[in-house]
Amino acid sequence: MVRAALFAVVCSLVFTPVTVAEPVLRIVRDKSGHAVAFAATGLPEEKLAKLSEEALGQLLAVYVVEKTGASQTADLPALLGKFFIDEDTLRFTPQFSLLPGNRYRATLRPDVLEGLKSDPKNEVTLDIALPVPKRTAATVLTQIFPSAGKLPENQLRFYLHFSQPMSKGEAYTHLKLLKENGEAVELPFLELGEELWDTSGTRLTLLIDPGRIKRGLKPREDVGPVLEFGHRYTLSVDAAWSDATGEPLKSGFTKKFSVEKPVEVGIDMAAWRIEPPAANTKLPLVVKFPRPLDHALLLNKVHVLNDSGRLVVGGVAVSDEERKWEFIPAEPWPAGDYALEVDKVLEDLAGNRIGRAFELAEGETAKQTGPKTAVIPFVVKK
Numbered sequence: 001m002v003r004a005a006l007f008a009v010v011c012s013l014v015f016t017p018v019t020v021a022e023p024v025l026r027i028v029r030d031k032s033g034h035a036v037a038f039a040a041t042g043l044p045e046e047k048l049a050k051l052s053e054e055a056l057g058q059l060l061a062v063y064v065v066e067k068t069g070a071s072q073t074a075d076l077p078a079l080l081g082k083f084f085i086d087e088d089t090l091r092f093t094p095q096f097s098l099l100p101g102n103r104y105r106a107t108l109r110p111d112v113l114e115g116l117k118s119d120p121k122n123e124v125t126l127d128i129a130l131p132v133p134k135r136t137a138a139t140v141l142t143q144i145f146p147s148a149g150k151l152p153e154n155q156l157r158f159y160l161h162f163s164q165p166m167s168k169g170e171a172y173t174h175l176k177l178l179k180e181n182g183e184a185v186e187l188p189f190l191e192l193g194e195e196l197w198d199t200s201g202t203r204l205t206l207l208i209d210p211g212r213i214k215r216g217l218k219p220r221e222d223v224g225p226v227l228e229f230g231h232r233y234t235l236s237v238d239a240a241w242s243d244a245t246g247e248p249l250k251s252g253f254t255k256k257f258s259v260e261k262p263v264e265v266g267i268d269m270a271a272w273r274i275e276p277p278a279a280n281t282k283l284p285l286v287v288k289f290p291r292p293l294d295h296a297l298l299l300n301k302v303h304v305l306n307d308s309g310r311l312v313v314g315g316v317a318v319s320d321e322e323r324k325w326e327f328i329p330a331e332p333w334p335a336g337d338y339a340l341e342v343d344k345v346l347e348d349l350a351g352n353r354i355g356r357a358f359e360l361a362e363g364e365t366a367k368q369t370g371p372k373t374a375v376i377p378f379v380v381k382k
Helices: 002-015 045-050 053-059 110-114 218-223 295-300
Strands: 024-029 035-041 060-065 081-086 089-094 103-108 124-129 141-145 150-152 157-162 175-179 203-207 232-237 253-260 273-275 285-288 302-305 314-319 324-329 336-343 373-380
Touching: 024 124, 035 060, 035 103, 035 124, 045 110, 053 060, 053 081, 053 110, 060 089, 141 253, 285 336, 295 314, 302 324
Parallel strands: 150 253
Antiparallel strands: 024 035, 035 089, 060 103, 081 089, 103 124, 141 157, 157 203, 175 232, 232 253, 273 285, 285 324, 302 336, 314 324, 336 373
């Protein structure tokens, strides 16, 4: 009897089915709570690692849908973006920000891991409708960067900042670039199907058509440059532009500026002036540039490292027409060695990067070589 009971126990241990966790889809949010990506967890690591980029796109796809619960996505284009694998997790970050007011569906097709055609019955889906924040007051355009009144002829982009999330898909109908005689410049902007909004829906990146900046390209040869040295222009935003709630702006907005000669050389970090703070204070680290740099990139691509190579926690302020960068530490500065770490994607107003011009000379290549960051050491003295 004892042997029989023991045999029964062993059999139950051997033959009891093992429950395998089902893959799970979830939304990924940034520190501010904005939805930025989708992730699928619980996937077999070995099979996941062997998939090509194309197969990853078949395994996990994200769509914009008309309404939550819509049954068909077969005829919808999947969003473009990047995949990242971390053990049993596949993360997809869309190329363009997920926007308030839109509805998204993430679809995971586990059959792809087995090299099989996907059976809809096995698909895992996640629907999410991103809410539009409640309107607290009339929306206004608070600032346009660059803030300077003099811009180079090869100026590349503008940033439009709004007080509340804006509607999407109608930006180019409410924007005009006017010459000094009031005539509108013909098609000055690169009109993208996916407008370049940040995750909050309050900042629009507006690109001047690069084809009319670089010499020798057909758009510039046929139509001419957008901006010309010695002339004055007005970037005009009309009040009819709707915010995310469907209400118009409180008022229109204009930015007037004159055009100077083009800037056609890379950023020279040796020309930067660093003013270290005093130890045991919370005074800012100040960095001054000989010419304005890109406002948005200054906020995100320049960091401070301590002598252990770790990021120093603090906040950033940009001023003096984007010629001045300040870092305010969360805690007082200990005396010691530090470094300013700069991502080499940092640009000036014309798209020139560190050590490399936007418009490359003949024989140069746009491919970045060497380290992705540049470092300037400095010392905080007692």
